[in-house]
Amino acid sequence: MVTLTALFKKPEDPEAFDKHYNETHSPLMQKVPGLRKMQVTRFSKMLTPPNATLADQPYLECIMYFDDKDSFKAAMASEENKAAGSDLMSFAGPIVSMCIGTSEDIPL
Amino acid sequence: MVTLTALFKKPEDPEAFDKHYNETHSPLMQKVPGLRKMQVTRFSKMLTPPNATLADQPYLECIMYFDDKDSFKAAMASEENKAAGSDLMSFAGPIVSMCIGTSEDIPL
Numbered sequence: 001m002v003t004l005t006a007l008f009k010k011p012e013d014p015e016a017f018d019k020h021y022n023e024t025h026s027p028l029m030q031k032v033p034g035l036r037k038m039q040v041t042r043f044s045k046m047l048t049p050p051n052a053t054l055a056d057q058p059y060l061e062c063i064m065y066f067d068d069k070d071s072f073k074a075a076m077a078s079e080e081n082k083a084a085g086s087d088l089m090s091f092a093g094p095i096v097s098m099c100i101g102t103s104e105d106i107p108l
Numbered sequence: 109m110v111t112l113t114a115l116f117k118k119p120e121d122p123e124a125f126d127k128h129y130n131e132t133h134s135p136l137m138q139k140v141p142g143l144r145k146m147q148v149t150r151f152s153k154m155l156t157p158p159n160a161t162l163a164d165q166p167y168l169e170c171i172m173y174f175d176d177k178d179s180f181k182a183a184m185a186s187e188e189n190k191a192a193g194s195d196l197m198s199f200a201g202p203i204v205s206m207c208i209g210t211s212e213d214i215p216l
Binding site: 003005007008009026030035036037038039040041042043044045046047048051052053054055056057058061063094095096097098099100101102103104105106108 | 111113115116117134138143144145146147148149150151152153154155156159160161162163164165166169171202203204205206207208209210211212213214216
């Protein structure tokens, strides 16, 4: 699947961040057309020392899953995504990194 | 679920990295007892400018999923995980960051 990954550094006020994320931002993202799945990871411990990949333990990661490139592009161009993007920048602009990728489950 | 996330910076030799990751490292990880799911994301584009969260576009992320803390602890203590960990350090030590977290799918 095509994925959009948002990785957040620890916010200055985690309680206010969580409240906004859960009550405002997440509901906006959930409306984006073509979004198939949304997975949130909250980090509790970094096992490796700081390095060029991560200087600090991240706070939260959200992965948004889309069927393919076309549905991803349509999602990004939607009004719903513009609203979610504006909201994101309003409360987390300096602490979020966003990357496009492709995700697959490795058979076990 | 309890997750172990490995995030990799772009390796100096991506072709050699991919070969080792796919043919050696991934099969070692797949043997770790209690591993329920393994998801690999390959990044193609970073949308945000470099910041304190990510200075560069990461290359690959692997999320390993476990049922709960107890099965995660047992997995980490297993011989299979020790072998996978040794292998990881041998080819990616300076470019991997690893974090423990909890992951949930957000209902859409």
